[in-house]
Amino acid sequence: xxxxxxxxxxxxxxxxxxxxxxxxxxxxxxxxxxxxxxxxxxxxxxxxxxxxxxxxxxxxxxxxxxxxxxxxxxxxxxxxxxxxxxxxxxxxxxxxxxxxxxxxxxxxxxxxxxxxxxxxxxxxxxxxxxxxxxxxxxxxxxxxxxxxxxxxxxxxxxxxxxxx
Amino acid sequence: xxxxxxxxxxxxxxxxxxxxxxxxxxxxxxxxxxxxxxxxxxxxxxxxxxxxxxxxxxxxxxxxxxxxxxxxxxxxxxxxxxxxxxxxxxxxxxxxxxxxxxxxxxxxxxxxxxxxxxxxxxxxxxxxxxxxxxxxxxxxxxxxxxxxxxxxxxxxxxxxxxxx
Numbered sequence: 536x537x538x539x540x541x542x543x544x545x546x547x548x549x550x551x552x553x554x555x556x557x558x559x560x561x562x563x564x565x566x567x568x569x570x571x572x573x574x575x576x577x578x579x580x581x582x583x584x585x586x587x588x589x590x591x592x593x594x595x596x597x598x599x600x601x602x603x604x605x606x607x608x609x610x611x612x613x614x615x616x617x618x619x620x621x622x623x624x625x626x627x628x629x630x631x632x633x634x635x636x637x638x639x640x641x642x643x644x645x646x647x648x649x650x651x652x653x654x655x656x657x658x659x660x661x662x663x664x665x666x667x668x669x670x671x672x673x674x675x676x677x678x679x680x681x682x683x684x685x686x687x688x689x690x691x692x693x694x695x696x697x698x699x
Numbered sequence: 700x701x702x703x704x705x706x707x708x709x710x711x712x713x714x715x716x717x718x719x720x721x722x723x724x725x726x727x728x729x730x731x732x733x734x735x736x737x738x739x740x741x742x743x744x745x746x747x748x749x750x751x752x753x754x755x756x757x758x759x760x761x762x763x764x765x766x767x768x769x770x771x772x773x774x775x776x777x778x779x780x781x782x783x784x785x786x787x788x789x790x791x792x793x794x795x796x797x798x799x800x801x802x803x804x805x806x807x808x809x810x811x812x813x814x815x816x817x818x819x820x821x822x823x824x825x826x827x828x829x830x831x832x833x834x835x836x837x838x839x840x841x842x843x844x845x846x847x848x849x850x851x852x853x854x855x856x857x858x859x860x861x862x863x
Contacts, residue, residue: 567753572736574779587777589731600779602772609764615753620784 557628565616711835721792729780
């Protein structure tokens with residue numbers, strides 16, 4: 536569900552970088568509903584707070600509604616997302632050419648998965664990007680590594696994502 | 700979803716009674732989810748406040764979770780229940796023998812439906828109950844008049860509930 540104007544590439548991580556220059560944030564996201572349900576009900580906790588999001592894509596009522604929750608409200612509802620969660624720490628740090636990396640270290644059921652994303656100002660910049668040595672396989676086009684797929688299906692098996 | 704120990708009878712209403720002795724309360728209830736979804740997400744507003752309720756009946760996570768919402772949170776989510784709502788005013792008043800009636804006057808899509816319920820201390824009391832003249836047809840066993848059925852399927856057509 537990336538914003539259509541974002542130009543990103545996503546990679547696995549061969550080894551952890553020095554995080555001395557990186558800024559830390561954390562995210563928990565879980566789905567109350569299942570993918571086949573008529574509506575998506577998502578809980579999301581970031582450093583900015585807690586949010587409940589309803590999303591529906593069919594019928595007369597369409598669109599997205601979001602409300603801020605208190606920590607207590609969030610905690611009361613969170614157990615309902617068991618088995619459909621993403622929990623990660625994001626490290627945001629600098630690369631060459633003014634680029635920025637976002638390194639996601641997953642916790643919970645998805646550990647020890649680690650991924651890194653880079654956003655580019657143009658398709659040309661994305662195409663000519665030379666990944667640092669600590670980057671692993673390019674998974675930009677691998678739908679299994681999207682947030683929702685990870686939450687529902689879990690991390691791809693090691694056999695599946697062996698670097699070619 | 701009545702509590703199993705409740706012994707109730709439910710009727711249509713032939714004519715409105717004198718409500719001078721009755722206490723008024725109001726209820727709005729709407730379903731974010733559809734009956735075939737894996738979880739039930741319900742919004743409910745009573746004179747006591749606003750509540751979000753999650754209910755799931757299968758898998759590892761089971762049961763019911765409820766949180767109190769602010770009016771603003773409720774109002775932000777309520778549009779998502781369009782087409783799956785009950786809105787009613789309940790009048791609670793006295794009958795003979797210490798019994799109490801609960802007269803539900805529906806608004807919104809379910810208007811002009813009116814139903815009345817009586818709760819009894821025993822099955823014997825329920826069986827020997829003689830309805831007042833203002834009561835209509837007994838719909839105790841008619842599933843179409845249950846709250847959830849009304850919310851999802853709407854009020855039964857006049858042809859369907861013509862009194863025999």
